[in-house]
Amino acid sequence: MSISMSPAETTIEEGKTVGIPFSDDPKFHLRNVEVFYGESPAIKNISLDIARNEVIAFIGPSGCGKSTFLRCLNRMNDSIESCQIKGSLLLDGQDIYDPKRDVVELRARVGMVFQKPNPFPKSIYDNVAYGPRIHGLANRKSDLDDIVENSLRKAGLWNEVKDRLDAMATGMSGGQQQRLCIARAIAVSPEVVLMDEPCSALDPIATARIEELIAELSESYTIVIVTHSMQQAARVSNRTAYFHLGHLVEVNDTSKVFTMPEHELTESYITGRFG
Amino acid sequence: MTKPGSHAEREGSQAELIRRSLKRRYRKERRFRLYGITAIFIALFSLVILFTDIISKGYTGFIKTTVTLEVHLDGELMYLNDAADPEQIAMADFQAPIIKAMQAYFPEASSRADMRELSRMTGSYASNQVRDLLKENPDWLGTTRTIEFPAHDTVSVYVKHAGDPGYSIRLTEQQQRWTDELLSKGVIDTGFNDVFFTSGDSREPSNAGILGALVGSLLTMGITLVIAFPVGVAAAIYLEEFAPSNRLTDFIEVNINNLAAVPSIIFGLLGLAVFIGLFGMPRSVPVVGGLVLALMTLPTIIISSRAAIKSVPPSIREAAEGIGASKMQVVLHHVLPLAMPGMLTGSIIGMAQALGETAPLLLIGMVAFIVEIPDGFFSSATVLPVQIFIWAGSAEQGFVELASAGIMVLLAFLITMNAFAIWLRKRLERRW
Amino acid sequence: MPTKKDDVYGDHISNRFNDELLALQTRFLKMGGLVETQIDSAVKALIEGDGQLAEEIRSKDKLVDRMEMDIDEEAMLIIARRQPTARDLRLVISVIRMVADLERVGDEAKKIAKFAIKLLDEGQSPQGYVEVRNISAHVMTMLHDSLDAFARLDSEQALRVMKEDKRVDEEYQAAARTLLTFMMEDPRNISRCMSVMWVLRSLERVGDHACNIAENVIFMVKGEDVRHTPMEEAERVVGR
Numbered sequence: 001m002s003i004s005m006s007p008a009e010t011t012i013e014e015g016k017t018v019g020i021p022f023s024d025d026p027k028f029h030l031r032n033v034e035v036f037y038g039e040s041p042a043i044k045n046i047s048l049d050i051a052r053n054e055v056i057a058f059i060g061p062s063g064c065g066k067s068t069f070l071r072c073l074n075r076m077n078d079s080i081e082s083c084q085i086k087g088s089l090l091l092d093g094q095d096i097y098d099p100k101r102d103v104v105e106l107r108a109r110v111g112m113v114f115q116k117p118n119p120f121p122k123s124i125y126d127n128v129a130y131g132p133r134i135h136g137l138a139n140r141k142s143d144l145d146d147i148v149e150n151s152l153r154k155a156g157l158w159n160e161v162k163d164r165l166d167a168m169a170t171g172m173s174g175g176q177q178q179r180l181c182i183a184r185a186i187a188v189s190p191e192v193v194l195m196d197e198p199c200s201a202l203d204p205i206a207t208a209r210i211e212e213l214i215a216e217l218s219e220s221y222t223i224v225i226v227t228h229s230m231q232q233a234a235r236v237s238n239r240t241a242y243f244h245l246g247h248l249v250e251v252n253d254t255s256k257v258f259t260m261p262e263h264e265l266t267e268s269y270i271t272g273r274f275g
Numbered sequence: 276m277t278k279p280g281s282h283a284e285r286e287g288s289q290a291e292l293i294r295r296s297l298k299r300r301y302r303k304e305r306r307f308r309l310y311g312i313t314a315i316f317i318a319l320f321s322l323v324i325l326f327t328d329i330i331s332k333g334y335t336g337f338i339k340t341t342v343t344l345e346v347h348l349d350g351e352l353m354y355l356n357d358a359a360d361p362e363q364i365a366m367a368d369f370q371a372p373i374i375k376a377m378q379a380y381f382p383e384a385s386s387r388a389d390m391r392e393l394s395r396m397t398g399s400y401a402s403n404q405v406r407d408l409l410k411e412n413p414d415w416l417g418t419t420r421t422i423e424f425p426a427h428d429t430v431s432v433y434v435k436h437a438g439d440p441g442y443s444i445r446l447t448e449q450q451q452r453w454t455d456e457l458l459s460k461g462v463i464d465t466g467f468n469d470v471f472f473t474s475g476d477s478r479e480p481s482n483a484g485i486l487g488a489l490v491g492s493l494l495t496m497g498i499t500l501v502i503a504f505p506v507g508v509a510a511a512i513y514l515e516e517f518a519p520s521n522r523l524t525d526f527i528e529v530n531i532n533n534l535a536a537v538p539s540i541i542f543g544l545l546g547l548a549v550f551i552g553l554f555g556m557p558r559s560v561p562v563v564g565g566l567v568l569a570l571m572t573l574p575t576i577i578i579s580s581r582a583a584i585k586s587v588p589p590s591i592r593e594a595a596e597g598i599g600a601s602k603m604q605v606v607l608h609h610v611l612p613l614a615m616p617g618m619l620t621g622s623i624i625g626m627a628q629a630l631g632e633t634a635p636l637l638l639i640g641m642v643a644f645i646v647e648i649p650d651g652f653f654s655s656a657t658v659l660p661v662q663i664f665i666w667a668g669s670a671e672q673g674f675v676e677l678a679s680a681g682i683m684v685l686l687a688f689l690i691t692m693n694a695f696a697i698w699l700r701k702r703l704e705r706r707w
Numbered sequence: 708m709p710t711k712k713d714d715v716y717g718d719h720i721s722n723r724f725n726d727e728l729l730a731l732q733t734r735f736l737k738m739g740g741l742v743e744t745q746i747d748s749a750v751k752a753l754i755e756g757d758g759q760l761a762e763e764i765r766s767k768d769k770l771v772d773r774m775e776m777d778i779d780e781e782a783m784l785i786i787a788r789r790q791p792t793a794r795d796l797r798l799v800i801s802v803i804r805m806v807a808d809l810e811r812v813g814d815e816a817k818k819i820a821k822f823a824i825k826l827l828d829e830g831q832s833p834q835g836y837v838e839v840r841n842i843s844a845h846v847m848t849m850l851h852d853s854l855d856a857f858a859r860l861d862s863e864q865a866l867r868v869m870k871e872d873k874r875v876d877e878e879y880q881a882a883a884r885t886l887l888t889f890m891m892e893d894p895r896n897i898s899r900c901m902s903v904m905w906v907l908r909s910l911e912r913v914g915d916h917a918c919n920i921a922e923n924v925i926f927m928v929k930g931e932d933v934r935h936t937p938m939e940e941a942e943r944v945v946g947r
Contacts, residue, residue: 074597076593076596076597079596081519081520103599104599104600104601105599106599107596107597107598107599108598108599111597111598112593112597113597114590114593114594114597116590118588118590118591118593118594119594120591120594120595120609121591121613130595130598130600130608131598131599134598134599134600134604134608135599181594184594184598185597185598188598188599230792231790234792258792258793258796259792259793259796259797259930260793260797260930260931261793267793267794270792270793271719271791271792271793271794271795272719272720272721272724272789272792273718273719273720274720
């Protein structure tokens with residue numbers, strides 16, 4: 001059909017993902033992942049590799065399972081009782097859902113930043129120091145001070161808050177709070193940072209700061225970001241994964257996804273035809 | 276939308292419609308506001324009436340009427356040679372010198388009937404007072420001493436409430452005359468009722484005090500707090516954070532909610548059967564009272580604590596979990612401190628409820644007449660509301676005002692407790 | 708599968724986005740139509756020696772220029788407002804590129820009209836006009852076909868246009884040689900022949916621009932850039 005300009009793929013089939021879902025050096029090796037809430041499936045047989053030190057963005061319409069999938073990666077779904085997870089999820093070759101595996105250790109390696117900035121109602125210092133404290137990462141006060149300063153520096157917040165570390169974190173602006181949450185997450189030196197729509201509650205300038213920060217962090221961390229803003233995915237990520245009704249429809253280099261997606265659904269979504 | 280004119284016309288008429296409906300809306304809003312103000316006014320008015328009534332009736336409870344006499348402690352008159360001899364003390368007549376001292380003012384009163392009337396000017400425990408003084412100071416025998424006696428209930432009522440239709444004057448005309456005269460001479464006088472705050476219950480209103488009940492209430496509340504708060508909070512935390520959601524948990528939850536609605540007297544029955552019957556604890560002691568009230572308060576504390584825990588934003592929980600805090604750390608470091616003010620409020624409300632509770636305590640015998648001030652968790656005691664209940668039901672007129680005064684003390688206790696709770700809350704909230 | 712262009716660009720959630728894209732396409736095609744007429748008229752003015760028509764063409768070129776600017780601005784606004792992606796992005800980008808080609812074609816028409824006036828002043832010289840007619844017919848078809856390919860999103864037709872370009876080049880070479888012989892035959896012809904040469908040159912350029920438009924149509928439809936690539940590569944892309 002010569003007149004059609006539709007991408008080659010138009011159908012979704014369970015377990016089939018177009019593009020390049022696999023990697024030679026995966027940080028996360030995820031195969032045939034299925035998630036159920038009670039009886040209803042939320043994630044339908046997804047296989048994906050997340051490469052070391054890449055920024056991968058999960059996009060898709062609401063309820064497509066991208067957040068659910070993200071939360072599988074550090075077992076944040078554990079607290080939801082009706083949530084069942086099947087398939088093989090490996091972090092550096094070790095099973096994430098091994099019953100013997102300590103979820104605390106996992107979460108220290110796979111940090112998370114949430115949609116709404118959620119600093120503890122404590123001082124800025126205590127917020128950042130909380131993780132290192134509970135994991136016993138610093139034995140002396142000076143070590144802890146160093147960790148706090150480094151984390152705040154990495155999060156681009158040090159200059160703004162260095163004179164008021166004792167101030168309540170909840171008194172900061174939304175963007176600062178979110179950067180504080182990022183500082184808090186990286187204070188325990190995780191290998192992966194999961195971000196669940198980190199900018200959805202922020203204004204464009206704060207968003208730009210966070211995106212800048214993501215670009216800087218990508219040098220030393222693997223970052224998985226769920227976002228509703230396609231432009232954000234286009235700006236910050238190396239690869240983009242498009243989720244649709246629990247399927248992983250397409251994973252491709254971000255530049256490819258936003259100029260010439262391989263799947264019709266991806267194209268429909270990113271061009272604003274539904275979703 | 277055919278002609279521009281019709282569009283403008285329609286716009287005009289629509290604005291008119293809106294204006295009309297606006298009027299109606301504003302009227303409705305005004306009416307609604309009025310209802311609210313009326314409701315608040317009624318509530319305030321009732322409160323004012325209640326307080327005025329209690330204070331106007333009760334303030335006299337804080338005033339005592341005294342009769343100060345020069346008593347010659349004449350051994351012969353009392354048939355007493357040696358005040359150190361307990362046998363003689365037991366036999367002696369301590370009323371005689373008091374009557375004698377009164378007769379000094381009214382020499383004409385010498386008949387037996389007059390003397391009986393004279394003796395009923397001072398309280399019925401006046402002779403006991405003399406006896407106790409002599410027991411303590413045997414060397415006073417034969418000397419003349421100035422002793423302040425509480426006036427007899429009837430005299431006190433006459434002095435404080437003459438002309439008050441709520442009280443009947445039971446004094447004879449002669450006694451009234453005497454009283455007026457003694458008042459003018461300053462023998463009968465009124466003053467701040469320190470007895471009310473320093474003694475326990477008594478058969479005689481002028482000797483009765485609230486201290487016993489106050490201490491009893493404190494001890495009971497102490498037990499209640501120590502038991503109900505930790506148990507309630509722990510139960511709430513477990514149910515909210517750790518319990519798996521299954522039929523058993525649901526069953527427990529339903530039962531806790533039902534328990535909150537159980538009439539308090541049932542808890543009294545339970546206390547009677549379990550603590551006194553089964554465990555053989557003594558009756559009318561603060562421990563049992565406290566335990567019963569703790570059981571009664573538990574559901575309230577559990578429910579309010581759960582609500583407080585639930586109101587902790589899940590984002591905080593997620594944040595802590597996301598960093599790798601264990602369940603326990605999440606609860607101890609984040610949930611509990613944030614829920615604490617709410618838990619405290621719930622607990623204080625429960626405690627206040629318990630403080631005002633009478634029914635279950637009646638069943639475990641805390642209604643007994645107890646003169647001594649309780650000195651421990653295992654000594655017999657009564658509590659404020661029960662004391663008020665006892666006084667309100669007593670025959671002597673003097674107890675009526677004491678009951679009202681007791682209510683004021685109870686209210687003051689409650690207000691203090693609430694104020695403390697608010698202060699504690701503020702402090703905790705500021706720390707976070 | 709969508710077969711009409713309305714379906715391809717017209718099913719966004721935002722109707723105004725649909726309208727904007729549609730307006731961009733329509734305007735571009737309108738400009739294409741105008742430029743086609745310009746070339747057609749220019750060749751006609753040259754061959755028939757119609758000076759008035761040639762003047763008209765020169766003045767109409769201003770309209771072409773303004774249309775170019777309007778379309779550019781509209782495309783810019785769409786990018787600023789809608790941040791188009793995928794096929795929408797490719798449409799906007801292609802239009803921006805193609806509109807420049809169209810403007811150049813318009814310039815070529817103006818140039819031909821100028822030479823038509825010049826040749827008219829110098830007196831008729833039928834030499835070379837056969838070649839002009841041939842080539843112009845050829846490039847006119849190419850231009851028309853490329854615009855048609857754009858309108859119908861027909862990448863195969865676009866590929867055919869690209870292939871035509873080679874033949875136009877050959878025709879141009881042949882025509883140039885013919886004119887060269889005319890000039891060698893009679894040096895007095897040189898001036899006129901040079902003018903005709905320039906016209907031929909312009910027409911050849913029009914063919915190149917039509918080819919560019921066809922390349923952009925392929926990029927728009929298939930998502931791959933076939934500029935500066937061998938023909939086999941373009942064939943592979945279209946054949947996918």
